[in-house]
Amino acid sequence: MKNYDINKHVTGESQFVDDLLSIEGMLYASVCYSQVAHGELLGIDINEALKIEGVKGIFTAKDIPGLNQIGGIIPDEELLAHNKVHFQGEPIAIVVADSQLVAREAVRKIKVDIKKLKVITDPREAYKAGELIVPPRTFKLGDTEKNWKKCDVIAEGSAESGGQEHLYLETQGAFAYPVEGGGVKIISSTQSPTAVQRATARVLNLSMHKVEVDVLRLGGAFGGKEDQATAWGVMAGLAAFKLNKPVKLILPRQEDMRMTGKRHPYSSDFKIGLTNDGKIICYEATFYQNAGAVADLSPAVLERTLFHCTNSYFVPNVKATAISCRTNLPPNTAFRGFGGPQGMFVIESAIYKAAQQMGIDPSEIQKKNLLDEGDEFPYGQKTENCHSRITWQRAEIKYAIEDIRKKVEAFNHSSDIYKKGIAFMPICFGISFTNTMMNQASALVHVYTDGSVSVSTAAVEMGQGVNEKIRMVAASIFSLSLDKIKTDTTNTTRIANTSPTAASSGADLNGKATEQACNEILNRLKQVAAEMLNLNDSSKIDIIDEIVCLQGSKTKIAWNELIKTANMKRVSLSSQSFYATPGIHFDKTKEKGKPFAYHSYGTAIIEATVDCLRGIYKIDSVKAVHDFGKSMNISIDKGQAEGAIMQGLGWMTIEEIIYNEDGKLLTDALSTYKVPDIHFTPNVQIEFLENSENPLGVFKSKAIGEPPLMYGIGAYFAVTNAIKAFRPGMEFKFSAPITPEKVLLNIYSNIKKSVTSA
Ligand code: MOS
Numbered sequence: 001m002k003n004y005d006i007n008k009h010v011t012g013e014s015q016f017v018d019d020l021l022s023i024e025g026m027l028y029a030s031v032c033y034s035q036v037a038h039g040e041l042l043g044i045d046i047n048e049a050l051k052i053e054g055v056k057g058i059f060t061a062k063d064i065p066g067l068n069q070i071g072g073i074i075p076d077e078e079l080l081a082h083n084k085v086h087f088q089g090e091p092i093a094i095v096v097a098d099s100q101l102v103a104r105e106a107v108r109k110i111k112v113d114i115k116k117l118k119v120i121t122d123p124r125e126a127y128k129a130g131e132l133i134v135p136p137r138t139f140k141l142g143d144t145e146k147n148w149k150k151c152d153v154i155a156e157g158s159a160e161s162g163g164q165e166h167l168y169l170e171t172q173g174a175f176a177y178p179v180e181g182g183g184v185k186i187i188s189s190t191q192s193p194t195a196v197q198r199a200t201a202r203v204l205n206l207s208m209h210k211v212e213v214d215v216l217r218l219g220g221a222f223g224g225k226e227d228q229a230t231a232w233g234v235m236a237g238l239a240a241f242k243l244n245k246p247v248k249l250i251l252p253r254q255e256d257m258r259m260t261g262k263r264h265p266y267s268s269d270f271k272i273g274l275t276n277d278g279k280i281i282c283y284e285a286t287f288y289q290n291a292g293a294v295a296d297l298s299p300a301v302l303e304r305t306l307f308h309c310t311n312s313y314f315v316p317n318v319k320a321t322a323i324s325c326r327t328n329l330p331p332n333t334a335f336r337g338f339g340g341p342q343g344m345f346v347i348e349s350a351i352y353k354a355a356q357q358m359g360i361d362p363s364e365i366q367k368k369n370l371l372d373e374g375d376e377f378p379y380g381q382k383t384e385n386c387h388s389r390i391t392w393q394r395a396e397i398k399y400a401i402e403d404i405r406k407k408v409e410a411f412n413h414s415s416d417i418y419k420k421g422i423a424f425m426p427i428c429f430g431i432s433f434t435n436t437m438m439n440q441a442s443a444l445v446h447v448y449t450d451g452s453v454s455v456s457t458a459a460v461e462m463g464q465g466v467n468e469k470i471r472m473v474a475a476s477i478f479s480l481s482l483d484k485i486k487t488d489t490t491n492t493t494r495i496a497n498t499s500p501t502a503a504s505s506g507a508d509l510n511g512k513a514t515e516q517a518c519n520e521i522l523n524r525l526k527q528v529a530a531e532m533l534n535l536n537d538s539s540k541i542d543i544i545d546e547i548v549c550l551q552g553s554k555t556k557i558a559w560n561e562l563i564k565t566a567n568m569k570r571v572s573l574s575s576q577s578f579y580a581t582p583g584i585h586f587d588k589t590k591e592k593g594k595p596f597a598y599h600s601y602g603t604a605i606i607e608a609t610v611d612c613l614r615g616i617y618k619i620d621s622v623k624a625v626h627d628f629g630k631s632m633n634i635s636i637d638k639g640q641a642e643g644a645i646m647q648g649l650g651w652m653t654i655e656e657i658i659y660n661e662d663g664k665l666l667t668d669a670l671s672t673y674k675v676p677d678i679h680f681t682p683n684v685q686i687e688f689l690e691n692s693e694n695p696l697g698v699f700k701s702k703a704i705g706e707p708p709l710m711y712g713i714g715a716y717f718a719v720t721n722a723i724k725a726f727r728p729g730m731e732f733k734f735s736a737p738i739t740p741e742k743v744l745l746n747i748y749s750n751i752k753k754s755v756t757s758a
Pocket residue numbers: 191222223224226334335336337338501502503504
């Protein structure tokens with residue numbers, strides 16, 4: 001079972017927005033953006049640019065017919081800067097020309113007059129200046145204040161984690177054309193077709209039914225196209241609407257890197273208290289989220305940080321506060337894990353620090369405090385079918401942890417400069433959008449008279465294989481071969497008012513809706529079959545391998561004949577079905593509820609080797625036992641887990657986003673921003689946890705998109721442990737990514753002190 005897009009990807013047949021055939025009169029757009037991170041926009045002079053041959057139009061804020069507003073959660077984001085600019089890369093004008101080259105040349109001729117204002121790039125500085133996106137939120141369980149005195153060991157410190165560039169292979173883009181009656185159709189590279197539709201309608205002052213958004217597939221997204229695909233879709237729509245021509249807008253890689261937001265960097269404080277035998281009693285954390293200049297999805301990302309602040313551990317007394325700080329950086333946004341990884345890195349740092357103080361291995365504390373059945377999370381939900389401890393135990397046995405430890409010890413004993421380190425990384429990730437209302441999806445299924453089936457859902461295929469899973473659902477309900485099922489584009493006219501494909505929930509939500517819609521048709525078909533067999537009752541009828549069966553034995557009626565008969569009898573062969581995750585709720589006034597349908601669990605063991613002379617290192621292996629539920633498709637799920645692990649490793653180790661104090665992105669190309677490649681890739685082994693059936697997921701599976709990313713956090717601590725083998729007793733700053741440069745600085749700062757201790 002493979003993702004059915006794979007052959008097309010390899011041969012280059014798969015179409016992305018920029019591959020769509022040019023149509024008569026097609027124009028190309030390029031975006032003029034701010035080179036200043038904060039300032040008053042005093043004037044925009046487009047006269048020189050307009051003189052260039054081939055330029056068809058230039059649009060600024062004043063050309064917008066509706067509202068200049070695309071904010072998804074909070075209306076604080078202009079499509080085009082009006083009086084002020086808030087970050088380097090903020091769009092100011094759209095240039096449309098008869099070629100991409102001319103459009104870009106004209107952008108360079110636009111003169112923008114900006115009076116510079118003070119730039120803030122640091123979240124703590126923004127906090128001090130009162131620059132908050134939303135009021136801070138606090139999750140509480142038990143009472144930390146009363147219980148610190150019960151703790152034998154208290155460790156305090158701070159932890160920093162960096163941003164991360166999505167680096168989807170397909171850059172942001174959209175293609176729009178005018179349609180009859182004053183509307184527009186937009187082909188967008190978005191995870192959220194409804195968001196593009198809604199924002200376009202608002203900006204163009206149209207009703208939503210005049211805006212159609214269509215998505216074939218994305219060349220990757222990783223959260224970067226959940227909210228941030230919207231601007232480009234709307235801009236293409238605006239230009240097409242104003243000029244009454246088809247307009248394509250594709251961001252070149254460097255502009256994409258400069259103009260779009262990334263994973264949120266966090267700066268956090270922690271305090272953890274334990275008993276002498278390693279039981280965690282109290283945990284407090286304060287998270288300063290670097291939101292960038294506007295809200296984007298930051299409040300939702302912030303919330304997921306709080307939901308994951310204790311990772312896979314039970315802590316009876318918790319107080320965690322999260323603060324979304326407004327800075328003059330591009331608006332940071334969704335990125336696989338959505339704030340969860342940032343929260344989990346902090347408690348892992350706290351545990352590491354406590355272990356150092358206690359002179360024990362962090363894994364002793366980790367293991368002792370894993371969640372058990374019925375344990376309460378700080379948000380009030382209790383674990384059900386908790387697989388935290390079982391994945392840890394399976395990992396210890398499967399990967400022979402005692403042998404690994406012995407080998408590493410022997411290696412470190414015999415090697416002076418190279419040192420090895422091991423770390424465990426258990427994970428627990430909540431599945432559902434934390435905003436309960438977003439957990440909805442729908443499906444529209446048509447069976448055509450030749451017996452072939454088309455399925456439309458709200459799910460966007462972005463390489464994660466959701467279309468294949470949806471085909472499997474339909475094929476299985478109807479008992480048809482997969483080649484009879486086609487998933488269609490994600491389209492706002494066919495599937496309305498839905499949530500983005502995000503939060504790892506695309507297959508669950510849309511798969512369930514598909515299951516329902518197919519069952520409705522199947523029930524009608526069984527009734528038709530009963531009539532064909534002169535039976536009153538359809539309950540003993542099944543379709544098995546494209547044949548109608550009565551009490552399990554084959555009749556002469558095949559699928560195609562059944563469909564034709566149903567059509568002759570005027571029975572509908574189409575169905576639309578809506579799914580909303582049952583049983584979830586959350587009360588924000590109390591910060592308590594049951595926000596997640598279920599949790600995803602797993603444990604990884606990570607090994608690394610550090611060259612302590614040069615600071616360079618190799619992540620040797622990541623060995624995980626992961627709870628996939630009952631996997632629908634092992635190769636897709638394994639691919640998702642491997643990809644997520646690689647992204648997690650990159651975030652923690654070599655991917656470093658750097659802005660200078662003027663808010664300019666210095667790492668705006670692949671020469672300065674390093675992502676894992678084949679040489680970096682460790683030995684990755686993933687074992688599927690046995691006997692895990694998840695009644696709350698589609699076909700008893702579990703969501704897989706995001707959770708394994710967090711195994712990458714273990715790489716940080718594996719590297720750190722290797723350094724510790726070289727310089728025992730050294731003090732660490734918890735600062736990710738732990739680039740080779742930082743490894744070297746860690747080893748050789750305060751060198752005098754360490755030489756004496758060594
Ligand atoms: Mo995802 S980070 O929920 O788009």
